[in-house]
Amino acid sequence: MENSIFTRFENLLTNDKKDEIIYSSPRGDERLVLCDGAYFIIAKTLRGYVHLFNRIPYGFVGSVYIPEEFRDTCPSRRIYDVVSTQNGVCKAEVSPFVPARYDFASLEGKKNPVFAELKKMDSLSYRKENALFVIEEERLIKRAVDDGTDVKYIVYSPKSRLLENGTIESAKQRRIQCFMATEGIISSVTQTRPVPKELAVCAMPQFMPENISIDHKGVILIADNVENPDNLGLVIRTADACGADAVINIGNTSVYNKNCIRAARGAVGRFPILEYPTNEIGALTSKLKGLGYKIYGTSARTTITVDNMDTAGGRAFSVSNETNGISKGMEEAADEMVRIPMATGQSSFNVAVAAGIILAKAIVF
Numbered sequence: 001m002e003n004s005i006f007t008r009f010e011n012l013l014t015n016d017k018k019d020e021i022i023y024s025s026p027r028g029d030e031r032l033v034l035c036d037g038a039y040f041i042i043a044k045t046l047r048g049y050v051h052l053f054n055r056i057p058y059g060f061v062g063s064v065y066i067p068e069e070f071r072d073t074c075p076s077r078r079i080y081d082v083v084s085t086q087n088g089v090c091k092a093e094v095s096p097f098v099p100a101r102y103d104f105a106s107l108e109g110k111k112n113p114v115f116a117e118l119k120k121m122d123s124l125s126y127r128k129e130n131a132l133f134v135i136e137e138e139r140l141i142k143r144a145v146d147d148g149t150d151v152k153y154i155v156y157s158p159k160s161r162l163l164e165n166g167t168i169e170s171a172k173q174r175r176i177q178c179f180m181a182t183e184g185i186i187s188s189v190t191q192t193r194p195v196p197k198e199l200a201v202c203a204m205p206q207f208m209p210e211n212i213s214i215d216h217k218g219v220i221l222i223a224d225n226v227e228n229p230d231n232l233g234l235v236i237r238t239a240d241a242c243g244a245d246a247v248i249n250i251g252n253t254s255v256y257n258k259n260c261i262r263a264a265r266g267a268v269g270r271f272p273i274l275e276y277p278t279n280e281i282g283a284l285t286s287k288l289k290g291l292g293y294k295i296y297g298t299s300a301r302t303t304i305t306v307d308n309m310d311t312a313g314g315r316a317f318s319v320s321n322e323t324n325g326i327s328k329g330m331e332e333a334a335d336e337m338v339r340i341p342m343a344t345g346q347s348s349f350n351v352a353v354a355a356g357i358i359l360a361k362a363i364v365f
Contacts, residue, residue, distance in 0.1 A: 005042055006042060008089050009033075009065070019036075022039075026365045030042060030044060031052075032055050032056070040064075041070075043067060043070070044067070045212065045213045046245070047212075049067070056094075058174050060094060061096060065089050065092075066092060068090050069211070069214050071090045071092070073211065077150065077174055080092040080094045099175050101177055102177060102179075104179070107179050110185070114179060115185070118189035118199075122191065132204065132256075133256050134202070134258060135261055136192055136196040141162060143266040144270075146170070147270045148270075150205065152177075153176060153178065153179060153201055154198065155181050155185075155198065156179075156199075157197045160197040162178075162198055202269050205269065207272045209274065218245035219317070219363055220293065221247050221316075221317055221355055222295075223236075223249045223319060224327050226319070226320070228322060229254075229258075229260040229263070230259050231350070231352055234352035236273060237264045238355045240270070242355075242360060248284070249274070249276070250277070250278060255275055286333075291314065295335050296309065296315060296338050297326045298325075298337065298338060298354065299326065299338075304339070305340070306341075307341070315362060317338075318330050318334065319358070321351075322350075340358070
């Protein structure tokens with residue numbers, strides 16, 4: 001076994017048992033194993049834990065062994081009870097998920113609770129207060145269902161391709177309720193134009209910084225007061241693609257913004273995203289440092305580049321406001337500043353491009 005997280009499972013996965021590796025992460029440091037009818041989730045990050053759990057067949061009922069640190073983090077639309085803990089590994093018994101259901105399959109008018117909630121969902125404050133977000137467009141809804149995002153329900157018109165591409169059937173297998181509605185009904189609950197043929201309401205997972213990684217040695221991306229919601233979505237999409245353990249968004253632009261959701265292309269709701277107001281920068285960065293993370297800011301005035309920065313331990317990289325650069329609070333909190341080398345002619349990168357360059361240097365597959 002390669003490292004401490006694997007060592008925890010040594011006594012459970014002995015050579016005299018028949019085991020099958022269902023999935024191994026690109027870096028080989030996290031694994032889903034099936035052994036004697038039970039699943040073993042060998043993960044050191046919250047991102048990896050959720051991803052591996054969602055690879056377990058949805059209808060599975062039985063034992064799952066998980067790292068003790070994630071015992072209180074049950075992935076969406078699953079139910080389990082921890083029955084024992086030994087040497088940092090919990091044994092959990094998975095049981096069927098039975099959601100509350102409405103007794104109708106179509107939205108034929110405006111006098112039903114689903115329509116009423118969809119009308120409220122048009123308010124950003126309502127979405128934030130209830131940790132809900134909306135996705136629109138066939139590909140994003142299909143991806144959400146396939147990835148195990150916590151989809152509460154789907155509304156689709158007769159012209160939607162979700163039926164023919166199998167998404168509605170997959171959603172029903174995961175016990176996600178699906179409602180057919182006319183384009184007129186959908187038009188009245190969204191301001192998106194042209195009117196989408198489908199939309200889905202999803203729950204945003206709620207996490208804390210100390211839950212992101214077992215050893216706090218991973219990579220976090222901090223979006224520091226990124227003002228444009230499209231740019232924020234691109235930052236989140238980039239962080240997801242590069243393999244960051246989490247994104248922490250600080251500022252007035254919310255991840256619940258529909259433009260951010262759209263630009264993130266399925267990343268929101270699928271891996272850890274945390275959100276804090278600007279006045280909590282100090283408390284947040286102090287907590288990260290207490291967990292062992294080193295905080296990096298970005299500046300064109302430092303001699304340290306992304307090519308020669310420290311690569312050890314936990315690291316949190318900040319990418320900043322498109323116009324004003326790094327905020328004063330983040331600059332004061334940073335342990336070190338790094339810069340991205342540039343040719344003459346431009347003064348800065350787009351914030352999502354900068355995030356991609358930094359993370360590509362920081363995370364090696």
